[in-house]
Amino acid sequence: MRVAVTGAGGRLGTSLVKQLTEATAVHEVLAWDLPVHNLDDPLSSRRLVTLHRPDVVIHTAAWTDVDGCARDPELAMRRNGTAAGEMAQACVDAGAAMVMLSTNEVFDGRRTDGLPYRPTDCPNPGNPYGAAKLAGEEAARAAYGATWEGFAAAAGSGETAGLVASAAPALAIVRTAWLCGLPGLDFPQKIVAAAEKARGAGQTLSLVSDEVGCPTYAPDLAGAIVALIVEWSRPGGRNLGGIHHIVNTGRASRAEWAREVLRLVGIYVTTEDVPLSSWPRPSNPPPWGVLEPTPLPGGLLRSWQDAAAEYMKLITRRTEAGR
Numbered sequence: 245m246r247v248a249v250t251g252a253g254g255r256l257g258t259s260l261v262k263q264l265t266e267a268t269a270v271h272e273v274l275a276w277d278l279p280v281h282n283l284d285d286p287l288s289s290r291r292l293v294t295l296h297r298p299d300v301v302i303h304t305a306a307w308t309d310v311d312g313c314a315r316d317p318e319l320a321m322r323r324n325g326t327a328a329g330e331m332a333q334a335c336v337d338a339g340a341a342m343v344m345l346s347t348n349e350v351f352d353g354r355r356t357d358g359l360p361y362r363p364t365d366c367p368n369p370g371n372p373y374g375a376a377k378l379a380g381e382e383a384a385r386a387a388y389g390a391t392w393e394g395f396a397a398a399a400g401s402g403e404t405a406g407l408v409a410s411a412a413p414a415l416a417i418v419r420t421a422w423l424c425g426l427p428g429l430d431f432p433q434k435i436v437a438a439a440e441k442a443r444g445a446g447q448t449l450s451l452v453s454d455e456v457g458c459p460t461y462a463p464d465l466a467g468a469i470v471a472l473i474v475e476w477s478r479p480g481g482r483n484l485g486g487i488h489h490i491v492n493t494g495r496a497s498r499a500e501w502a503r504e505v506l507r508l509v510g511i512y513v514t515t516e517d518v519p520l521s522s523w524p525r526p527s528n529p530p531p532w533g534v535l536e537p538t539p540l541p542g543g544l545l546r547s548w549q550d551a552a553a554e555y556m557k558l559i560t561r562r563t564e565a566g567r
């Protein structure tokens with residue numbers, strides 16, 4: 245199996261390329277990123293797919309600056325909506341399967357019944373980033389000829405999706421949330437830096453307690469996606485097309501996530517809970533961004549706390565090595 249990864253140098257892309265390289269079912273990994281793959285160029289995806297003929301494309305490339313997307317919704321739509329559709333059409337024309345990364349922000353997060361969002365729940369984005377990612381989902385579904393009802397109902401059932409015959413190219417939309425992991429500056433690293441600064445200045449660290457989501461460790465998500473495409477490629481393997489929600493299990497507020505991170509790295513600082521409304525931002529994050537994880541070949545991911553423990557050990561080792 246020849247697998248291409250867009251956004252190959254990003255947080256998820258880096259883990260995907262590493263794990264695909266180690267997977268025996270994968271014979272070649274094509275790592276695509278700027279400038280070779282450019283979401284601003286309408287022909288970029290087609291050129292690459294036509295030239296390299298991958299069996300599967302994992303499309304992680306996106307403009308992930310949600311506040312930037314809110315300031316320039318048109319560019320957000322180009323990069324996260326239209327470009328995803330172009331990649332999907334190029335894959336369909338080349339007979340390739342596609343895994344498209346999407347987000348919990350396709351939901352506005354305003355539900356108050358305490359239930360996590362399922363793939364069958366109707367999306368309703370509350371900001372331009374979510375709207376553009378949803379447009380990307382819709383464009384990809386249109387390219388593969390998948391209807392919303394059949395697509396959502398098949399999702400996460402762990403059974404053959406029933407949209408396309410098992411040997412035919414298929415589309416899987418993978419929604420995730422609150423990604424952390426190297427490379428790049430993520431929420432745990434920002435919290436550690438903010439806590440050190442607050443401690444040094446003798447100040448209290450403010451933590452948002454009414455924004456809730458699913459902290460997700462990028463290497464865990466990458467492992468689940470690799471398991472999904474390996475199952476696809478196995479003789480007699482299931483076609484796992486559909487919408488999948490892949491997050492570490494459990495949920496947390498930003499404040500709970502931050503306190504766990506600080507506990508794990510051993511930073512003690514006075515904290516206070518504040519509402520989301522006290523952090524005005526161009527973007528409107530979903531206050532309740534909780535996804536229900538869907539069952540996949542590798543099973544559910546471990547808890548976010550177990551993942552955080554592993555990740556914070558890595559961060560601590562890295563910091564000590566840098567001293």
Ligand SMILES: NC(=O)c1ccc[n+]([C@@H]2O[C@H](COP(=O)([O-])OP(=O)(O)OC[C@H]3O[C@@H](n4cnc5c(N)ncnc54)[C@H](OP(=O)(O)O)[C@@H]3O)[C@@H](O)[C@H]2O)c1
Nearest residue numbers: 251253254255256282283304305306308345347420422423
């Ligand atoms: N991060 C989250 O919390 C989160 C949550 C839910 C869903 N997701 C989704 O998961 C996927 C992976 O997220 P991530 O955190 O790994 O993102 P990331 O670290 O920001 O990586 C995004 C990748 O896309 C590339 N990219 C950006 N603009 C591009 C352009 N114009 N043309 C081509 N490539 C471009 C980036 O390249 P450069 O580094 O060179 O700019 C980078 O390699 C995305 O589709 C995102 O929407 C993320």
